[in-house]
Amino acid sequence: MPLVLTAAAITVLLIMIMKFRVHAFIALAVVSFLLALALGMPLPEIAGSIEDGLGSTLASTGLVFGFGAILGRLLADAGGAQRISTTLVDRFGRRRVQWAVVVAALILGIALFFEVGIVLLVPIVYQMAKQAKVDFLYLGLPMGTGLSVMHAFLPPHPGPTVIAEQYGANIGAVLLYGFVIAIPTAVIAGPAFTYFARKYIPSAFTRTEVGVLAKLGQGKQFAPEDTPSFTSSTLTALFPVLLMFGSSVVTLVQKATGLPKNWFFHAVELIGQPTTVMLLSVLLAIHTMGIARKIPMSQVMQSAEGSVKAVGMLLLILGISGSLKEVLIDGGVGDYVAVLFEGSSISPLLLAWLIAALLRLAQGSATVAALTTAGLIIPLIEGSDVNLALLTLATGAGSIIASHVNDTGFWIVREAFGLTVKETLATWTVLETVISLSGFGFVLLLSLVV
Template sequence: MPLVITALGILLLLFLIMKCRLHTVISLAVVSFLVAIALGVQLTDVVDSVEAGFGDTLGSTGLIFGFGAILGKLIADAGGAQRIAITLIDKFGEKSIQWAVVTTAFILGIALFFEVGLVLLIPIVYQMAKQAKISFLYLGLPMVTALSVTHAFLPPHPGPTVISEQFGANIGMVLLYGFIIAIPTVIIAGPIFTVFAAKFVPSAFRGENKGIITNLSDTEQKKLEDTPGFGISAFTALFPVILMSLSTIISLLQESFNIPANVFFDFVTMIGSPTTVMLLSVLLAIYTMGIARNIPMRQLMNSAETSVKAIGMLLLILGVSGSLKEVLIEGGVGDYVAAIFEGSAISPLLLAWLIAAVIRLAQGSATVSALTTAGLVLPLMEGTDVNLALMVLATGAGSIIASHVNDTGFWIVKESFGLSIKETFCTWTVLETIISISGLLFVLLLSVFV
């Protein structure tokens, strides 16, 4: 019944949004309440679950998106994004622009959380598409592919790092095998899939519908000599990457040399958190893109206020999508799926992927599906010689399959690119499924040799 209730809830949500034209926020809230009641959540706890999901989601993403929108707006208004876009196009050429975006997103994605990478890169990639006179989604899909793959397979991202600890896998081997799997997966799900997606969903590639973040990036074109230099523009845009990378390196060195925690490492941890990183980056941008160019503070703050107002509805959508995810978790959907696979005799690698995939489909959270899977398959691994690093990667691959309406990432992509529900399913959901299946196939292929 939990799976049937979940399926009916998803169908109701699609009906309310697509047929009744009810706003996404209201539809998500209605379905969250109904699904919670149907799953047997105590009536006195329903509101708490909805509010907890809303608060947890905005607590982890709200400030990141808020500061990210301000950062992107400041860089765009100053002409920094335009300067970066023109320079990259001149450097790589228009024919290779898609590969330039994929490579950049992959490198940055190693250090950045998915949400941070998205709000950081969208203004720049949008300007690149505008300068090259091509569809924004033609560059946008490969960009989100690279960010998603690094998020799923490569430490120090939370998923693969935590699962590695659960399985007792060597984090260095996870990183090595992760790179081997990630590179061909990005190529398949990114540039190659984009060609097919453009044929099957042409409406998504016409560039008529712009998302919230792209609207912030669509500023008046300046003369190149009136824009900031490429060096300072790139440094401002990449400052979050620099801070996060330094924090990660210092933390890894601390773990490698077993250095006890102290005030310095606590400070590094605080500075390296996404929220702190984005706040410091905004402060830097206020100076480099504003004060240093003699732009009045009032004008800078007007840009900041405009950007935050523009993403207000996006934040509400993200928060309420977190409510739906929370009631599915509270309703025991993940536990029910886990019970189905208890005592299974399938290969540990395939089983880890399958359990993670089904839990992901049922309740939406990649992190929850990965951690639940780790707890389930640990006993099944005893007495086998399965490669622990590959188990981590198989679990990570399963945990990101078929992102849909119960996943916050689905709504982030939909609103960021200005897509309809159908277009998001045909692009983002399919893309995530390709990443998941490709990841599994490469894991199984690699298991023959290691």
């Protein structure tokens, strides 16, 4: 019954948005309340659950998106985004620009959380699309693919890192097998899928109106000599990656060597947190894109203020989508799915993927789906000779299937690319499913040889 109620709630949400044109923020709020009532949650707890979901989502993404929006606008208004995009298009050529985006997203996705990667790359990819004279989504989907694949399969991202620890998998093996799986999966779900998506949902690729994050990259066009250097622009854009990557490496070394934590490791851990990373990156951008170029501070702050105003509604939508997710968790939908598989005799790899996939469909969060699956699978693998690194990757593959309206990432992508709900379902939801199925397929192939 909880799954039926969840499906009914999602159907109501889609009807409200797509047929009656109710704004996503209002529709999500109404459906969250209705679903909480339908699931039988105690009346005094419903409002608190919705507030907790909104609060926890904004706590983890609000500052990241705010600082990321400022960084993107400063790069655009100073000409840095134009310099990066022009240089990449010139180096790779217009025919290979899609592959340039995939490679860049895969590299940046090693260190960047998905949300950070989206908010940083969308303005630059928008500029690249303009320079190469191609549709924005033609580059946007491969970019999202690269980030999503890394988020699902590679440490130091939270899902695969924590799952590997719970399973007792060797983190080095997870990294190695993760790379082997990630590259072909990114090719299939990125350029290959985009080729077909362009044919069956052409309206998503020919939009003239773009999302709020892309608009951050709509700075005025500069003459090449009036833009910052490629080195300065790239350093500013990649600074979050460098900080996160450096912090991750130090943390992995500390754990591998068993060194006790001291003030240095605590400081590195603080610096590697997304919020700290983005704040430090904004401070660098104020210097490289403003002070160093003799731009008045008042003008720099005007760009910063305008960028934050632009993402205000996006933040509300993300927050209330977290409320729907919280209701699903507090209402016991995830627990219900878990009970269905108790005592199952299915292959551990298939079982891990299947449970994670159903939990993802039911409650939206990839991380929650992955961690819940790990807790259920651990008792079932005692005495089994299953490869724990592959089990980690199978769980990660299942946890990202079919991103839809109960997933914050769905709304991030919709708002980033200015899509309708229907277009987002036909592109992003299908793309995430392709990543999940392809990734799991490669896990099964690897299990035959390792």
